[in-house]
Structure formats: C-alpha cells, structure tokens
Amino acid sequence: MLEITGLGGLIVLALDIWAIVSIIGSSASTGKKVLWVLLVLILPILGFIIWLIAGPRNRSGMA
Known part of the structure; x- marks a missing residue:
C-alpha cells in the first residue's frame, strides 16, 4: 500500500x-x-482526479 507522507501529503491536502x-x-x-x-x-x-475530469465547474467564472 502506498503511504503518502511529508511534502506529498501536504500537496494532496492543498x-x-x-x-x-x-x-x-x-x-x-x-x-x-x-x-x-x-x-x-x-x-x-x-476523488481529486475524478473531480478534475468530471466535476462541477463554476459557470460564471473566467470568461
């Protein structure tokens, strides 16, 4: 099992x-x-990867 610690964990949290x-x-x-x-x-x-690909987007954003 992959264990994420230290800097990797902080990146995932962010x-x-x-x-x-x-x-x-x-x-x-x-x-x-x-x-x-x-x-x-x-x-x-x-979950982050799935959200990045298929998640809801802010429609009123940067257009």
Whole structure:
C-alpha cells in the first residue's frame, strides 16, 4: 500500500482543499455538491482526479 507522507501529503491536502472550495462555489445543486465533497474526502487522490475530469465547474467564472 502506498503511504503518502511529508511534502506529498501536504500537496494532496492543498489540492483537496482547492477542489472542495471549487465544488462549493460551483453552480451545481446542493445534493451534487455534497456527493462530490464526500468523494474527495473519502478518496483524496482518486476523488481529486475524478473531480478534475468530471466535476462541477463554476459557470460564471473566467470568461
């Protein structure tokens, strides 16, 4: 089993926090937001990757 410690753990934590903040700020419904946040919290690395590929996006953002 892969154990992430030190700097790697801090990087994963920072990316997960960024993902959660982005999920909460998205235009998705509350139920979808809760499911995405739970996915990122339960599976930190895999959940982040899945969110990065298929997660809700902030529609009113940087256009």
